[in-house]
């Protein structure tokens with residue numbers, strides 16, 4: 001009796017183990033929606049925005065709760081049209097798409113058809129959208145969604161930071177309720193619009209300074225990542241082997257960017273906006289350093305530069321008569337994880353696999 005009972009228990013355990021193993025195998029590739037990271041993508045579409053958007057929509061780790069549009073690469077109106085067409089192409093009209101700011105906080109808008117094509121999407125004409133625009137104002141929608149899912153929303157801005165700054169200014173109570181901010185923008189090693197500044201920050205430096213100083217967990221995915229992760233013919237060839245509306249669209253965008261880079265003698269196109277989405281999917285793709293970042297809003301040559309304090313300290317200079325005397329150093333608190341390096345090949349392979357639907 002004793003033996004048979006023990007055999008029975010052990011068979012039961014083996015059966016349980018088998019069931020759990022089978023369940024684990026069957027469920028492994030599927031990430032339940034509740035476990036996926038809820039993100040709001042704030043975007044100025046934009047060719048690399050298109051890559052970022054499709055990467056986000058094709059990644060089970062992410063649950064895109066809204067897309068808010070900001071002027072930058074193109075005007076607000078064109079960006080909204082591009083966003084709705086892309087979301088329609090992806091058959092995701094369930095995601096709210098909202099218009100936001102119509103211009104930067106203080107600066108005049110600078111659009112970038114020069115880099116992104118006349119329509120912002122490499123001159124590719126997508127079919128008219130089946131999706132409707134959400135009537136809410138983008139920053140209001142951001143505020144509403146954060147309050148609806150406290151501590152659970154990750155903001156992923158991949159354009160100028162106007163909408164995010166407007167949301168913070170209107171309702172600062174969202175700051176401690178945001179899970180984190182993972183933004184594409186900035187650089188601590190030189191710019192891409194001029195010697196000092198990266199385009200997203202340059203387009204609205206005052207907004208960027210508000211976002212960096214807000215006090216929430218913030219990861220800066222800047223030029224140190226995008227410039228290292230070049231989309232080359234190698235990856236284009238892989239994408240070209242598969243078919244489907246999204247793949248053909250992304251292939252055409254990527255080909256336009258690779259060809260454009262070639263005219264400047266570059267071997268590939270920097271993957272700027274998708275890099276922030278990739279970090280939201282898998283933060284182990286990048287190496288970061290915590291530092292205090294300020295945005296230069298007035299410099300003659302450095303307006304829009306993200307100034308990272310690598311030592312997180314400043315000298316304390318005290319006025320003695322007609323001069324200052326250094327009396328010590330004061331610590332400054334880090335406000336950003338700044339990405340310094342990326343596993344470029346792993347990022348690009350992830351991108352291509354997701355666009356292929358793998």
Ligand SMILES: [Ca+2]
Pocket residue numbers: 043044045046048049072073158159273
């Ligand atoms: Ca962008």
